[in-house]
Structures are given as structure tokens and as C-alpha cells.
Amino acid sequence: MLVVEDDAAIRRSVQLALERYGYEVSVAGDGLDGLEAFREGRHDLLILDVMLPGLDGIGLCRRIRQESLVPVLMMSARGDSLDVVAGLEAGADDYVIKPVDIGIMVARIRTLLRRATFGADRSAAASSEAPDPDTASHLLDFGDLTIDTRGLDVHRAGALVRLTPTELRLLLAFAEHPGTVLDRRRLLRDVWDYGWEGDTRVVDLAVVRLRKKIGAHRIETVRGFGYKLVRA
Structure with missing residues (x-):
């Protein structure tokens, strides 16, 4: 998965925590680098901070949605702000609030990945059946x-x-x-x-x-x- 977060300490802590749960994690520090990383790699899920330099998380999510249906989880520092609404309107599937509770984040990630796998498995089963x-x-x-x-x-x-x-x-x-x-x-x-x-x-x-x-x-x-x- 890809984590796009401009705060180096948060980016590193989220990466290490998710890797302890067995996920393979790549990172980017701003929206433009995140867009490039998304286009260059194959990621099962994207975690985007709302406030990013270069291209903010809302704009990045919109650009990604023009190209892909990959699950997107937004991170926002203000749970009751318009940031959350804007992220969901841009096409994000869900969100978590900073400071991040890793347990909640992992639960959301597992749900999004299970949802995506459900669709892929059902489609594969349909194509393989007589x-x-x-x-x-x-x-x-x-x-x-x-x-x-x-x-x-x-x-x-x-x-x-x-x-x-x-x-x-x-x-x-x-x-x-x-x-x-x-x-x-x-x-x-x-x-x-x-x-x-x-x-x-x-x-x-x-x-x-x-x-x-x-x-x-x-x-x-x-x-x-x-x-x-x-x-x-």
C-alpha cells in the first residue's frame, strides 16, 4: 500500500506500524510525489493525508479516481471539519482522524481490502464457471x-x-x-x-x-x- 503524508515523523510511524502488521508499505511526502508513486507502482490501497504540499489530498484523490477504483483511506487532523466531507466527496472510501489510532486504522484497512477482494473473487468465479x-x-x-x-x-x-x-x-x-x-x-x-x-x-x-x-x-x-x- 501507499502512504502519502508530509509529516516525516507521522509518515514513518504509520509505515512501521503497518509493516508490523505484515503490510508492504511505500511512502511519499507530498501530493505530486504521491501521484507519481501511485502511477509507477501497483498498490492495493492508498492512505492519503488531507493537508499535503504540492497537491493536497483532496486533489490527489480526485486525480486517482480519474484513473483507478483502488480503495482510498483519508487521514484528517480535524474530524469535524469540512476536510472529511471534501475527502469523501472526492471519492475516498473512509477516513481516520489524527493522531492515528493504529488499531482503528488497521481495522479500516482490513475492511477496505476485504471489500475489494470480494469484488475480484466474485468476478473471477463468474468468469470461471460454466x-x-x-x-x-x-x-x-x-x-x-x-x-x-x-x-x-x-x-x-x-x-x-x-x-x-x-x-x-x-x-x-x-x-x-x-x-x-x-x-x-x-x-x-x-x-x-x-x-x-x-x-x-x-x-x-x-x-x-x-x-x-x-x-x-x-x-x-x-x-x-x-x-x-x-x-x-
């Missing part, structure tokens, strides 16, 4: 939106929709219960695997990003309760 004569049983149609639950492909009006692993899991959670209101706490548990209280802004902003890709009308807000997938 053709199923009942192919339609794996397709869910919601108006112009089609979800292949075996191959984990999503099409809108016939065009492939590129979703991050988090967005895909979120859509599948809605598709498993069409027309049913899912509250934010449930989505945090089922999609983000939170076994503790989490920030529901993560859910809200992921829904915003998903709406942009599949159609704003497709996911309806039920005020005071949560969200539901519109059937037609």
Missing part, C-alpha cells in the same frame, strides 16, 4: 439499470458503470432489498463492516456519489429514516 442457461436469474433490472450479481457488472442504459468496491457493495445492499428503507446505521454495518459507532456522513456522501453514476432518482431519501432503491 455458462448458466438461466442467465437472467443473475440479472436485476431497475428501469434502465441492470445489475449482474454474479459478474458484479452494472450497466445503465446499456453502458458500463464504473463503481468503486464501496459503491458496488452499497448498490448491492440496496438491490437485495428493493423498495425497503435501509437506515444509515444498518448500511454502516452491512457495507462498511462497522462493529462500532461510525460517522453517518460516510454513508450520505457515498450515496451522493452513487446517485451521480446510476441516476439521482434511483435512490430515494426517506427523511428521518434512510434510503431506498426505487424499483422502476
Whole structure:
């Protein structure tokens, strides 16, 4: 994985801590170097500080999202600031607050990697299986939106929709219960695997990003309760 953090002490401590957990970690000290390192290597996950010289973490996340669906975890020094919101809006999957609690960071990392592996494994299994004569049983149609639950492909009006692993899991959670209101706490548990209280802004902003890709009308807000997938 790649850690992009301008504070040398924090960068080194995070690197050493993650290496003790068995992860292979490369580092960069500013946004531009981070972008170059991302493009030159193959990384399973990126950890980006919000405040970076050269190219800040928000801009870096946006640039990465133009090229890749790799899981992104943001680090912010101000948990209740607009930094968190901006990072999630830019396409980050989750965030941690500095000073970093390594236990929480590792838990978030494991969840993001498991989520990404889930999608890769399901796609590989789908491609290796013999053709199923009942192919339609794996397709869910919601108006112009089609979800292949075996191959984990999503099409809108016939065009492939590129979703991050988090967005895909979120859509599948809605598709498993069409027309049913899912509250934010449930989505945090089922999609983000939170076994503790989490920030529901993560859910809200992921829904915003998903709406942009599949159609704003497709996911309806039920005020005071949560969200539901519109059937037609």
C-alpha cells in the first residue's frame, strides 16, 4: 500500500506500524510525489493525508479516481471539519482522524481490502464457471439499470458503470432489498463492516456519489429514516 503524508515523523510511524502488521508499505511526502508513486507502482490501497504540499489530498484523490477504483483511506487532523466531507466527496472510501489510532486504522484497512477482494473473487468465479442457461436469474433490472450479481457488472442504459468496491457493495445492499428503507446505521454495518459507532456522513456522501453514476432518482431519501432503491 501507499502512504502519502508530509509529516516525516507521522509518515514513518504509520509505515512501521503497518509493516508490523505484515503490510508492504511505500511512502511519499507530498501530493505530486504521491501521484507519481501511485502511477509507477501497483498498490492495493492508498492512505492519503488531507493537508499535503504540492497537491493536497483532496486533489490527489480526485486525480486517482480519474484513473483507478483502488480503495482510498483519508487521514484528517480535524474530524469535524469540512476536510472529511471534501475527502469523501472526492471519492475516498473512509477516513481516520489524527493522531492515528493504529488499531482503528488497521481495522479500516482490513475492511477496505476485504471489500475489494470480494469484488475480484466474485468476478473471477463468474468468469470461471460454466455458462448458466438461466442467465437472467443473475440479472436485476431497475428501469434502465441492470445489475449482474454474479459478474458484479452494472450497466445503465446499456453502458458500463464504473463503481468503486464501496459503491458496488452499497448498490448491492440496496438491490437485495428493493423498495425497503435501509437506515444509515444498518448500511454502516452491512457495507462498511462497522462493529462500532461510525460517522453517518460516510454513508450520505457515498450515496451522493452513487446517485451521480446510476441516476439521482434511483435512490430515494426517506427523511428521518434512510434510503431506498426505487424499483422502476
